[in-house]
Amino acid sequence: DIQMTQSPSSLSASVGDRVTITCRASQSISSYLNWYQQKPGQAPKLLIYAASSSQSGVPSRFSGSGSGTEFTLTISSLQPEDFATYYCQQSYSIPLTFGGGTKVEIK
Amino acid sequence: QVQLQESGPGLVKASETLSLTCTLSGGSTRTHYWSWIRQPPGKGLEWIGYLYDTGSTGYNPSLASRVTMSVDTSKNQFSLKLRSVTAADTAVYYCVRRWRSGTYTDAFDIWGQGTMVTVSS
Numbered sequence: 001d002i003q004m005t006q007s008p009s010s011l012s013a014s015v016g017d018r019v020t021i022t023c024r025a026s027q028s029i030s031s032y033l034n035w036y037q038q039k040p041g042q043a044p045k046l047l048i049y050a051a052s053s054s055q056s057g058v059p060s061r062f063s064g065s066g067s068g069t070e071f072t073l074t075i076s077s078l079q080p081e082d083f084a085t086y087y088c089q090q091s092y093s094i095p096l097t098f099g100g101g102t103k104v105e106i107k
Numbered sequence: 108q109v110q111l112q113e114s115g116p117g118l119v120k121a122s123e124t125l126s127l128t129c130t131l132s133g134g135s136t137r138t139h140y141w142s143w144i145r146q147p148p149g150k151g152l153e154w155i156g157y158l159y160d161t162g163s164t165g166y167n168p169s170l171a172s173r174v175t176m177s178v179d180t181s182k183n184q185f186s187l188k189l190r191s192v193t194a195a196d197t198a199v200y201y202c203v204r205r206w207r208s209g210t211y212t213d214a215f216d217i218w219g220q221g222t223m224v225t226v227s228s
Contacts, residue, residue, distance in 0.1 A: 050211035050212050089152075
């Protein structure tokens with residue numbers, strides 16, 4: 001199985017801050033990497049697919065980059081509605097696996 | 108737009124079979140991949156498996172011995188059965204569309220709201 005490791009596991013930030021979350025794969029996954037946002041009591045929502053492509057309707061402040069084993073999700077200017085948990089997920093091979101999540105909290 | 112809704116018992120006894128159904132509205136189960144994903148309380152996401160409208164399936168090896176997925180295209184439904192459940196199977200279960208298109212695009216783009224299933228002893 002491909003292990004996905006996110007860092008940090010949690011962070012505190014203020015509205016307007018630039019936030020970067022890292023996801024590392026235990027082996028190369030090319031660009032088969034997706035990012036999701038999950039708010040309490042809700043299902044996850046797809047933000048970024050294929051490492052850097054934004055899902056329709058996702059604000060432009062969210063961006064993804066990387067390939068191979070290291071990937072980042074960046075929120076350019078954190079908004080109140082962005083406080084949530086973020087997960088990366090690889091779709092390179094079965095079993096499809098998720099990172100452990102990064103909880104973004106209000107400072 | 109396409110919407111997914113899970114249904115099934117919220118409480119299952121240990122050693123019995125968990126059975127859930129996902130009903131699709133606003134679209135068809137045909138020509139798409141479908142998945143089940145679960146999330147134990149306070150924990151992360153675990154992919155259970157996928158199926159295609161032809162009935163072909165792929166399961167997480169950690170659960171494969173206990174899982175069966177099936178699709179009923181005439182009812183626009185797909186289902187999950189998980190046998191011999193234990194407390195470790197207590198989780199929110201999501202039915203999800205697996206969107207696959209071209210190179211690198213393989214993601215879970217539409218999610219049901221999720222249904223909590225508790226395994227009781």
